[in-house]
Amino acid sequence: MAYPPVLALRGVSKRFGGVHALVDVELQIRAGEVVALVGDNGAGKSTLVRAISGVGPADKGVIEWEGHLVQIKRPHDAQALGIATVYQDLAMCDNLDVVGNLFLGREIDRMGILDEVEMERRARELMRTLSIRIPDVRMPVAALSAGQRQAVAISRSLMAAPKVLLLDEPTAALGIEQTSHLLDLVEELRDHGLAVLLISHNMGDIKAVADRVAVLRLGRNNGLFDVNTTSQEQIISSITGAADNAVAHRTTRDEEAWP
Amino acid sequence: MDAVSATSGRHPRTRGRNMNLRGYADAFRARLRLGERGPILVALGLVVIWLVFQSLDDNFLSPRNLSNLSVDIVGTGLVAVGIVFVLLIGEIDLSVGSVSGLAGAAFAVLNVNLGMPEWLALIVAMLSGMAVGAVHGFFFAWVGVPAFVVTLAGLLAWNGLTLFLLGASGTISLDEEGLVASLTSSYFGAAAAAYGLAALGIAAYFLVSHRNRNRHKAAGMPHRSLSEIWVRTGVLALIALAAAYTLNQFQGLPLALLIFLTIIVASDYILRRTRYGRRVYALGGGIEAARRAGVGVARVRILMFMVSGTLAAIGGLFVASGLTSASPTTARAAGSGMLLINAIAAAVIGGTSLFGGRGSTWSALLGVLVIESIASGMALLGVQDAVQFMITGGVLLAAVTADTLSRRSAGARDRA
Ligand SMILES: Nc1ncnc2c1ncn2[C@@H]1O[C@H](COP(=O)(O)OP(=O)(O)OP(=O)(O)O)[C@@H](O)[C@H]1O
Ligand SMILES: [Mg+2]
Numbered sequence: 001m002a003y004p005p006v007l008a009l010r011g012v013s014k015r016f017g018g019v020h021a022l023v024d025v026e027l028q029i030r031a032g033e034v035v036a037l038v039g040d041n042g043a044g045k046s047t048l049v050r051a052i053s054g055v056g057p058a059d060k061g062v063i064e065w066e067g068h069l070v071q072i073k074r075p076h077d078a079q080a081l082g083i084a085t086v087y088q089d090l091a092m093c094d095n096l097d098v099v100g101n102l103f104l105g106r107e108i109d110r111m112g113i114l115d116e117v118e119m120e121r122r123a124r125e126l127m128r129t130l131s132i133r134i135p136d137v138r139m140p141v142a143a144l145s146a147g148q149r150q151a152v153a154i155s156r157s158l159m160a161a162p163k164v165l166l167l168d169e170p171t172a173a174l175g176i177e178q179t180s181h182l183l184d185l186v187e188e189l190r191d192h193g194l195a196v197l198l199i200s201h202n203m204g205d206i207k208a209v210a211d212r213v214a215v216l217r218l219g220r221n222n223g224l225f226d227v228n229t230t231s232q233e234q235i236i237s238s239i240t241g242a243a244d245n246a247v248a249h250r251t252t253r254d255e256e257a258w259p
Numbered sequence: 260m261d262a263v264s265a266t267s268g269r270h271p272r273t274r275g276r277n278m279n280l281r282g283y284a285d286a287f288r289a290r291l292r293l294g295e296r297g298p299i300l301v302a303l304g305l306v307v308i309w310l311v312f313q314s315l316d317d318n319f320l321s322p323r324n325l326s327n328l329s330v331d332i333v334g335t336g337l338v339a340v341g342i343v344f345v346l347l348i349g350e351i352d353l354s355v356g357s358v359s360g361l362a363g364a365a366f367a368v369l370n371v372n373l374g375m376p377e378w379l380a381l382i383v384a385m386l387s388g389m390a391v392g393a394v395h396g397f398f399f400a401w402v403g404v405p406a407f408v409v410t411l412a413g414l415l416a417w418n419g420l421t422l423f424l425l426g427a428s429g430t431i432s433l434d435e436e437g438l439v440a441s442l443t444s445s446y447f448g449a450a451a452a453a454y455g456l457a458a459l460g461i462a463a464y465f466l467v468s469h470r471n472r473n474r475h476k477a478a479g480m481p482h483r484s485l486s487e488i489w490v491r492t493g494v495l496a497l498i499a500l501a502a503a504y505t506l507n508q509f510q511g512l513p514l515a516l517l518i519f520l521t522i523i524v525a526s527d528y529i530l531r532r533t534r535y536g537r538r539v540y541a542l543g544g545g546i547e548a549a550r551r552a553g554v555g556v557a558r559v560r561i562l563m564f565m566v567s568g569t570l571a572a573i574g575g576l577f578v579a580s581g582l583t584s585a586s587p588t589t590a591r592a593a594g595s596g597m598l599l600i601n602a603i604a605a606a607v608i609g610g611t612s613l614f615g616g617r618g619s620t621w622s623a624l625l626g627v628l629v630i631e632s633i634a635s636g637m638a639l640l641g642v643q644d645a646v647q648f649m650i651t652g653g654v655l656l657a658a659v660t661a662d663t664l665s666r667r668s669a670g671a672r673d674r675a
Pocket of ligand 2 (some may be wrong): 046
């Protein structure tokens with residue numbers, strides 16, 4: 001591992017009034033790696049995602065991109081770097097159709113006029129490559145099921161060919177088949193060299209695709225594990241706090257390999 | 260984009276591949292039932308209103324009355340176009356009546372009392388509307404005061420400023436031959452003008468639809484059938500040519516109507532066909548999603564209030580033009596909210612949603628035709644104001660109720 005991580009966070013903190021949502025959080029993700037981010041409800045996972053994606057910038061801390069210090073103050077900053085995000089709430093513009101949502105903020109136009117034909121063509125192509133089944137790409141997203149919305153949100157995040165993908169509980173609304181489909185997709189993306197941060201409460205999903213697991217507890221790092229060498233119980237006790245001094249379990253090998 | 264049923268497999272607005280005749284009939288019925296129900300129902304309502312008034316008074320559908328109607332709608336109609344922009348982002352601007360009064364007064368004072376050239380006074384009056392909108396937008400988008408309260412304060416304050424400006428001189432008469440007066444008194448008398456405009460519109464519609472169809476077809480995607488395009492163009496041609504014929508029976512194509520239609524076509528094009536317009540719709544359909552997609556929420560919001568203020572000012576200039584004066588009486592009337600209510604009613608009746616994200620500037624034309632037809636018909640019949648107010652109020656409530664119900668059925672899902 002001679003390369004620096006594609007994304008590294010150090011000392012990231014964020015407060016909402018009196019609530020310390022994030023306290024000195026560290027996280028590193030490498031290209032071609034899936035890192036699972038776990039923690040109880042309210043642990044600060046979504047807050048961390050929003051800090052990375054620029055929707056809710058951190059109060060303190062540094063973000064490094066491919067070894068360089070960067071500022072992420074707006075969603076645009078993160079997108080420009082190559083960070084794509086699927087948010088937990090799947091917020092979409094209900095009045096726009098699937099194509100409109102997929103291309104929102106990065107519309108294709110010719111001399112200032114939206115090129116609907118080209119956008120629709122690419123949307124269909126994308127749906128086909130990801131084998132996502134949506135009755136029609138010209139349907140308003142208000143008419144989609146939760147799982148279909150999820151699929152659209154994920155396709156949207158892949159449109160810009162990102163280097164880092166942040167998935168906040170992407171399997172929450174999915175059925176069994178769609179979940180395994182999504183996990184296959186995550187693996188495929190990893191094999192193509194993407195760095196994926198996967199938030200999930202489902203240990204099965206994590207065991208299936210993650211390489212490492214980072215635990216957040218009450219806004220703080222509470223352990224970093226190698227999935228292959230760590231038991232599920234260890235991870236769970238670290239999530240619940242039964243092993244608050246989980247530092248002992250930390251797999252420091254990876255961290256030390258990079259100076 | 261009206262109602263959407265979450266259960267119907269195929270959305271009725273989508274174009275079908277390889278549909279047969281029956282398929283088209285079904286699709287048309289489905290569209291009537293859901294997607295385009297609004298405008299078609301309103302157009303039918305308008306026909307009913309016209310027939311009722313015609314049966315009560317032979318003069319209602321006379322070329323003279325219809326031609327005058329087409330000029331009278333422009334002031335309120337332009338204000339309504341501005342309202343549409345604000346409604347699309349899910350907000351409201353209650354100050355437009357006062358702002359239109361302010362623009363008329365500002366023009367009169369600058370031009371008549373202070374001797375400023377007409378064109379310059381006209382521009383200053385329009386810019387004053389834009390500036391007022393910027394102030395509203397600032398307090399709403401940057402400070403975070405609800406738009407309803409900001410523009411309610413504006414309603415009072417700008418009306419106060421108008422009365423203050425007119426206070427020294429009372430009623431100011433505009434130059435009858437001047438630029439502003441000519442806005443509502445000029446006609447293109449040659450029959451070719453009205454017919455030419457109609458033909459231009461018909462041809463443009465057909466060519467754009469046809470080109471779109473061919474591009475979809477070439478890309479191997481679902482597309483409209485040629486016959487559907489012909490039918491749509493035919494309906495448009497019928498309406499446009501009938502309107503041109505009627506206008507030519509009187510004094511020809513009114514300049515005011517030409518300006519109104521130009522503004523509607525241009526703004527509709529910007530809203531639906533450019534990425535700027537897409538941001539406006541996005542903001543109305545989901546602020547959080549828009550923000551995450553990189554839409555500058557505050558900027559778009561301020562801009563929409565500036566558009567609304569500017570169009571209110573332009574509408575006010577047309578109102579002043581129709582009266583060829585600016586007076587404290589009309590200023591008080593502007594501040595009383597009648598113009599405001601008519602403009603909002605027009606936008607909503609025409610099919611723009613109060614809840615944001617749905618509608619088009621064409622709804623201003625359709626809605627203002629309904630509102631002003633009722634007003635004109637009742638004036639013709641000599642119905643007193645009191646009754647007119649009640650009827651307009653009732654129509655507004657009916658339109659908002661229809662909007663609310665259609666939103667409910669549109670599957671605005673409550674997501675946990
Ligand atoms: N906008 C906000 N304003 C105030 N407090 C907030 C806000 N967003 C998050 N918080 C608080 O920050 C903490 C972390 O919330 P966060 O949403 O990041 O948790 P999470 O780990 O994603 O939980 P879950 O598993 O339920 O999604 C919580 O205590 C929450 O109440
Ligand atoms: Mg969360």
